[in-house]
Amino acid sequence: MVKEVERAGIPVVHMCTVVPISLTVGANRIVPTIAIPHPLGDPKLDPKEEKALRRKLVERALEALQTEVTDQTVFEVK
Amino acid sequence: MGKIKIVHYINQFFAGIGGEEKADFRPEVREEVLGPGLALQAGFKDEAEIVATIICGDSYFGENIEEAKKEVLEMVKKYNPDLFIAGPAFNAGRYGVAAGTITEAVQNELGIPAITGMYIENPGADMFKKAVYVVSTKNSAAGMRDAVKKMVPLALKVARGEEIGSPEEEGYLPRGIRKNYFADKRGSARAVDMLVKKLAGEEFVTEFPMPNFDRVDPNPAVKDITKATIAIVTSGGAVPKGNPDHIESSSASKYGKYDIEGINNLDETNGETAHGGYDPVYANEDLDRVIPVDVLRDLEKEGKIGKLHRYYYTTVGNGTAVASAKKFASEFSKELKADGVDAVILTST
Numbered sequence: 068m069v070k071e072v073e074r075a076g077i078p079v080v081h082m083c084t085v086v087p088i089s090l091t092v093g094a095n096r097i098v099p100t101i102a103i104p105h106p107l108g109d110p111k112l113d114p115k116e117e118k119a120l121r122r123k124l125v126e127r128a129l130e131a132l133q134t135e136v137t138d139q140t141v142f143e144v145k
Numbered sequence: 146m147g148k149i150k151i152v153h154y155i156n157q158f159f160a161g162i163g164g165e166e167k168a169d170f171r172p173e174v175r176e177e178v179l180g181p182g183l184a185l186q187a188g189f190k191d192e193a194e195i196v197a198t199i200i201c202g203d204s205y206f207g208e209n210i211e212e213a214k215k216e217v218l219e220m221v222k223k224y225n226p227d228l229f230i231a232g233p234a235f236n237a238g239r240y241g242v243a244a245g246t247i248t249e250a251v252q253n254e255l256g257i258p259a260i261t262g263m264y265i266e267n268p269g270a271d272m273f274k275k276a277v278y279v280v281s282t283k284n285s286a287a288g289m290r291d292a293v294k295k296m297v298p299l300a301l302k303v304a305r306g307e308e309i310g311s312p313e314e315e316g317y318l319p320r321g322i323r324k325n326y327f328a329d330k331r332g333s334a335r336a337v338d339m340l341v342k343k344l345a346g347e348e349f350v351t352e353f354p355m356p357n358f359d360r361v362d363p364n365p366a367v368k369d370i371t372k373a374t375i376a377i378v379t380s381g382g383a384v385p386k387g388n389p390d391h392i393e394s395s396s397a398s399k400y401g402k403y404d405i406e407g408i409n410n411l412d413e414t415n416g417e418t419a420h421g422g423y424d425p426v427y428a429n430e431d432l433d434r435v436i437p438v439d440v441l442r443d444l445e446k447e448g449k450i451g452k453l454h455r456y457y458y459t460t461v462g463n464g465t466a467v468a469s470a471k472k473f474a475s476e477f478s479k480e481l482k483a484d485g486v487d488a489v490i491l492t493s494t
Contacts, residue, residue, distance in 0.1 A: 068380060068460075070361045071474030072489050078364040079378075083493035085207045088242060088268045095343045095363035103167070103204045103494050104237065105427040106381070109436030115480050118439065125490070130451065132373075132488045135366045
């Protein structure tokens with residue numbers, strides 16, 4: 068799906084936990100996430116911390132979308 | 146060579162430990178034959194013996210690839226087997242990636258012959274078919290008998306260091322290895338035969354299949370994110386509560402398009418997941434964990450992004466055929482483009 072969105076001319080960032088799969092599939096902008104059943108959250112955190120974590124991940128994804136890339140790039144979350 | 150000693154790797158599901166709720170199961174070794182190992186052992190008769198089975202949860206492996214690999218390698222090393230077999234993983238994506246990763250590591254790091262098996266569309270197949278023997282299986286466990294029939298003879302040959310035939314003969318996925326052999330006819334004659342068949346509209350087999358590199362170049366970056374319309378797409382099966390379009394929990398035949406206008410936050414009352422390939426508890430509690438509507442809404446209000454697109458597009462990426470996913474996305478991408486969406490955040494579980 069990532070490739071089809073890209074092919075349609077829309078920049079796309081893939082947020083996923085198993086980065087090797089994303090690389091194999093051919094995503095160009097990749098943000099690694101937390102866990103397979105909850106990529107954008109962590110039920111161990113309290114709701115406020117969890118939302119802050121999610122915001123950090125999404126902000127990283129927005130940075131990825133604003134970054135020119137020529138090749139597959141993984142945007143680690145610091 | 147006496148009886149061949151085998152260590153077998155399977156996931157938590159095939160070990161009978163549990164489904165998705167147990168997918169974080171850490172590597173464990175048992176000195177017994179379990180699950181698909183029984184069928185393999187029956188196929189090996191007295192020629193080989195599975196001395197131990199290593200079990201690991203698919204999510205644990207997928208989320209901790211390096212550590213899991215190390216732990217499993219240590220376990221394999223202890224038994225110093227003549228052969229290592231992982232799976233078959235059929236079309237289970239995380240399982241296929243785990244099986245391929247560990248098969249390659251056992252082969253390359255321990256120097257022990259190793260094979261695995263999976264369906265050709267399993268992401269693990271593309272990742273590892275060149276590095277190791279990946280027996281081509283059907284897409285579900287209903288194909289166990291067929292898988293065993295191919296894996297047993299190949300396993301014995303690999304363990305004994307015997308010559309391995311072509312992918313067609315042995316049933317593994319082509320590894321891109323070329324081998325010299327003496328053909329009956331010279332190249333020019335074979336080429337003319339092929340051309341004659343092609344002109345006659347008959348079937349012919351090429352001697353040099355072109356590799357299929359389906360890569361799409363990255364699009365230019367978003368210039369001004371504060372004016373951009375961002376849409377959410379997911380393969381994580383996020384749907385409104387009740388799954389109104391009945392998107393299937395695996396091998397999805399459709400995708401959904403859902404209106405999130407006026408929704409600032411997802412919770413157990415307005416969203417759930419239809420995905421059958423991971424533990425749904427966390428997504429059903431708070432679907433923002435799969436599609437971050439709450440955060441994007443905040444960013445929209447703060448002017449950090451232009452707009453969150455009114456609709457999100459979703460399907461279940463669990464055993465779903467690559468051809469279906471491609472078709473869904475090429476359809477909705479046209480809509481996204483027509484609706485003036487500037488960028489997409491695509492989440493996967």
